[in-house]
Amino acid sequence: MAGCAAIVPVLVAAAPFGVLMGALARQKGLSPLEVGLMSGTVFAGGAQFVAVGLWTTPAPWLFLALTALLVNLRHVLMGASIAPHLRGVRGEGALLFFLADEVWALALRRALGGRLTAAFYLGLALPLYLNWVLFSLVGAVLGDRIGDPARFGFDFAFAAIFIALLAGMWRGPADLPPWLASAVAATAACLLLPPPWYILAGALAGMAAGALRPPPSAPATVPP
Amino acid sequence: MSLDPRTLLAILGMALATYLTRVAGAWFVRRVALRGRASGALEAVPGAVLVALIAPTVLATGPAESLAALVTLAAARRLPLVLAVLLGVAAVVACRALLG
Numbered sequence: 302m303a304g305c306a307a308i309v310p311v312l313v314a315a316a317p318f319g320v321l322m323g324a325l326a327r328q329k330g331l332s333p334l335e336v337g338l339m340s341g342t343v344f345a346g347g348a349q350f351v352a353v354g355l356w357t358t359p360a361p362w363l364f365l366a367l368t369a370l371l372v373n374l375r376h377v378l379m380g381a382s383i384a385p386h387l388r389g390v391r392g393e394g395a396l397l398f399f400l401a402d403e404v405w406a407l408a409l410r411r412a413l414g415g416r417l418t419a420a421f422y423l424g425l426a427l428p429l430y431l432n433w434v435l436f437s438l439v440g441a442v443l444g445d446r447i448g449d450p451a452r453f454g455f456d457f458a459f460a461a462i463f464i465a466l467l468a469g470m471w472r473g474p475a476d477l478p479p480w481l482a483s484a485v486a487a488t489a490a491c492l493l494l495p496p497p498w499y500i501l502a503g504a505l506a507g508m509a510a511g512a513l514r515p516p517p518s519a520p521a522t523v524p525p
Numbered sequence: 526m527s528l529d530p531r532t533l534l535a536i537l538g539m540a541l542a543t544y545l546t547r548v549a550g551a552w553f554v555r556r557v558a559l560r561g562r563a564s565g566a567l568e569a570v571p572g573a574v575l576v577a578l579i580a581p582t583v584l585a586t587g588p589a590e591s592l593a594a595l596v597t598l599a600a601a602r603r604l605p606l607v608l609a610v611l612l613g614v615a616a617v618v619a620c621r622a623l624l625g
Contacts (some may be wrong), residue, residue, distance in 0.1 A: 307574035310607045310623060332527045335536065335574020342540035352539060359531040366538025373546040380550030393551065400547040402578065409571055414573040454618040457590065460582040461597045461613030467575045468609075479569035483576040484584065491581035500577045514567040 302320035304424020307411075311403045314458030316436045317450035322349055322442025329356040336441035340434045344401060349437075351497065374496040378504050379405040386412035390419045400470060403459075407465045413470070457495040460488070475514060484506035589620035 326336045327371070331353075343349055348369040355361075355368060380397060383405055388394050396419065404425050411417050450456055470476075487503030494502070530565070559567055583594040597613030 306608075307618055310610050314610075331532060334528055335532050339536045339539070342536060345532055345543045348539065348543060348602065352535075352565070354532055356535075357584070358529075360529070360535035362531060362535035362538050365535045366542045368541035370542035370546065373543045375577075376543070376546040377550040377553075378570045378574055379565060380547055380552075381554045382574075383552070383553050384551035385609040387551070394548060397547045399552055399580075408569075414543065425598040441542035454614040455623075457582070457593060458614050460579045460590070460594065460607070461610040461617075463579045464583070464594055464597045464613065465576050465601035465606045465609040467572065467579070468598055469606075470572055470575070480571050480576045481575040484580045487580035488584045499581055500574065503577025503580060504574045505588050507569050507576065508566040511569020514565055525527060 302395075302424060304411075304426075305428055306402070306409075306424075307407050308425045308428050310458070311407075311462060312432045314462065315403075315429065315432060317455045318346060319351075319436030320440035320443065321450055321509040322346065322353060323437035324440075324444055325350070326353045326356070326437075327444045329353055330358050331441070333358070335436055337434055337438045340437040341430075343369065344399065344430055344433060345373055346401070346433070347370070347418075347497075352472075359374040359474045363470035366390075370408050374497075375500045376400055376405075377506060378508075383409055383412070383417075384438075386417045386420075388432060391418075392419065396422055396426070399423075399430060400427075401429060403462065404429060406463065410466055410469060478514060479507035479510040587624070589617055589624050592620050593617035 322340075322470055323333075323336050326339070327333070331339070339349060342518045349373050352368055355365065379400060379402070381493075383400070384393075386409070387396065390396065399422075402423070407425050408422050409415055467480075481504050483503035487499045487504030489501040490502035528549070538550050584591065593613050593616035594615070596616040597609055600609035600612045
């Protein structure tokens with residue numbers, strides 16, 4: 302149940318966004334059944350917001366699927382970084398279905414501070430999944446009768462969660478080059494390119510900086 | 526309760542695309558042993574992705590968000606995650622009210 306306790310702040314922050322996503326989808330002509338089906342099978346907040354924003358009737362399904370692929374490309378990197386910690390855990394393919402940003406970040410923190418179990422991972426994932434499906438349904442049923450989550454600072458809650466997790470991930474000055482490279486590249490991409498690209502730009506710049514430093518676990522094989 | 530076939534197709538397409546991104550990375554690192562620079566790049570992924578997720582909010586939104594980010598960071602060094610997040614959200618609401 303330690304996973305359930307860790308995910309509570311995320312549940313509180315995500316609920317109003319589920320409501321907002323459901324309401325926006327309803328305005329685009331999706332029924333509550335369709336909204337619930339989307340949240341239950343896709344389970345990716347960012348991709349669902351972008352897709353709903355682009356939604357037209359009849360649905361341009363291939364375009365919407367490719368949009369989801371693009372917005373979620375960061376999950377390829379997240380999956381690669383969490384996979385070594387899921388080695389030997391049964392049902393990995395099912396666990397990875399739930400790899401939302403917050404599940405990834407909290408599961409990785411657990412793995413770095415000890416051992417990640419399927420129970421802990423599901424303790425994070427299942428409450429967040431039910432929370433997202435439930436509140437997007439609430440939004441779809443309420444439709445227009447909702448406010449803007451930014452009014453109460455909810456929009457900043459996700460940034461605050463990621464900042465707090467980042468603070469706990471600091472190992473030493475060797476982390477600085479990848480973090481700085483990512484910050485510069487992501488900010489520049491955010492100002493110059495459409496929304497989904499900044500995450501990949503930052504991640505790739507950080508990886509490039511990480512590749513240039515000798516990894517502590519394996520000494521560089523290049524002779525001096 | 527209506528279910529339009531084109532909408533259903535779009536939802537299932539999005540679900541498949543999302544699932545593929547979530548399993549692809551794990552599938553790849555299972556089959557390819559990463560050493561040297563590639564392993565350095567992979568070790569940089571968690572921090573770099575987290576920084577990229579927050580950078581536009583922290584650096585390019587406004588002084589209220591930048592200040593609240595500093596408050597969150599300082600709080601997270603000393604307090605449990607929940608309290609740091611609560612302080613950060615309170616700080617952004619206060620800064621927005623004060624700074625406009």
